[in-house]
Amino acid sequence: MANQYLTFTLNGFLYALEVFKVQEVLIYTQPAKVPCAQNYVEGIISSRGEGISVVDLRKRFKLPEAEPTKDTRIIVIEIKRPTEEDPDHICTFGAIADSVQEVMELEETQVAPPPKFGNNISSEFISALGKNGDDFIIVLDAEKIFSASDVPKLN
Numbered sequence: 001m002a003n004q005y006l007t008f009t010l011n012g013f014l015y016a017l018e019v020f021k022v023q024e025v026l027i028y029t030q031p032a033k034v035p036c037a038q039n040y041v042e043g044i045i046s047s048r049g050e051g052i053s054v055v056d057l058r059k060r061f062k063l064p065e066a067e068p069t070k071d072t073r074i075i076v077i078e079i080k081r082p083t084e085e086d087p088d089h090i091c092t093f094g095a096i097a098d099s100v101q102e103v104m105e106l107e108e109t110q111v112a113p114p115p116k117f118g119n120n121i122s123s124e125f126i127s128a129l130g131k132n133g134d135d136f137i138i139v140l141d142a143e144k145i146f147s148a149s150d151v152p153k154l155n
Contacts, residue, residue: 002105005130007137008075008097011063015097016104016130016139021077023047023092025100028072045094047076054094060145061125071099079143093146104137106130111139 005016006025024047031043031054040059044051054074058065074094081091114126125145130137 002107003111005104005106005137005139006075007101007104008073009099009101010057010061010097011066014101014135014137015057016137017075017077017142018139019103021079021142023076023078026074026076026094028068028074028096030068031094042096045074047092047094050092052076052092052094054096055146056096057145058096058098066098068096069098073097073100075100077142077146079146081146091146095145104132106132106137 004019006019006022007014007016009015026045026047029045031045033043034041034053037043040056042054042056045054046052056065057063073096075097076092076094078090078092081089083089110132111128111130114129125140126138127141127144128139130139
């Protein structure tokens with residue numbers, strides 16, 4: 001059985017998110033700054049009439065910073081974040097990517113569990129590794145990327 005992934009680039013490498021967690025892809029617009037946020041939280045934007053936090057994935061993953069280009073996109077992602085009042089609560093966040101590539105199907109045989117790294121390298125955000133032809137794809141775990149309590153919770 002195949003799963004679909006939205007692929008995108010960061011620092012020259014191909015990454016992916018499960019497509020069912022992606023609400024939409026937006027052309028990059030400068031987020032409004034949020035006081036006292038973590039350095040990887042770029043600020044907030046309006047999406048579908050509500051304010052959402054925007055995270056710079058380069059900063060979140062401690063990659064070299066880069067200025068936005070004509071290809072830079074904000075991937076709007078929905079994740080389940082239960083609250084005491086609502087165990088099915090859905091939060092929406094934006095993630096800045098260098099570019100968005102395509103929606104790709106990967107068969108189970110094309111996806112492997114994340115590698116085990118040594119103590120100095122973290123794989124906490126990686127849910128799997130994919131291979132499509134010559135393309136090596138790092139599949140990210142959206143819940144873990146956006147689970148930190150220091151990402152502003154706007155909804």
